[in-house]
Amino acid sequence: MGKKRKCRMTEEERTIHDKAVKIRKMTDRQIIEYIDDIYKTGYRAGMKTSNISPDKIIDEIKKIKGIGPITLSKIKQVLEGVK
Structure with missing residues (x-):
């Protein structure tokens, strides 16, 4: 070419x-x-x-079997760091 x-x-x-x-x-x-x-x-x-807030994400993650309060708090920390 x-x-x-x-x-x-x-x-x-x-x-x-x-x-x-x-x-x-x-x-x-x-x-x-x-x-x-x-x-x-x-x-x-x-x-x-x-339009998805970290609170909405946490509410959905709570529904997952096997995700306890400690793991959930770690996920919250990560999401709050992203803001």
């Missing part, structure tokens, strides 16, 4: 290509910061849209 010329790229393809070139030119540190920023942005957006 031959090399695609810029003049034959659609606007969307050109935008994607330019972004890929920009990422390839980044240093390792810049790439890591870029990826971390994307992850954090997505995580925050997901948390905003989530």
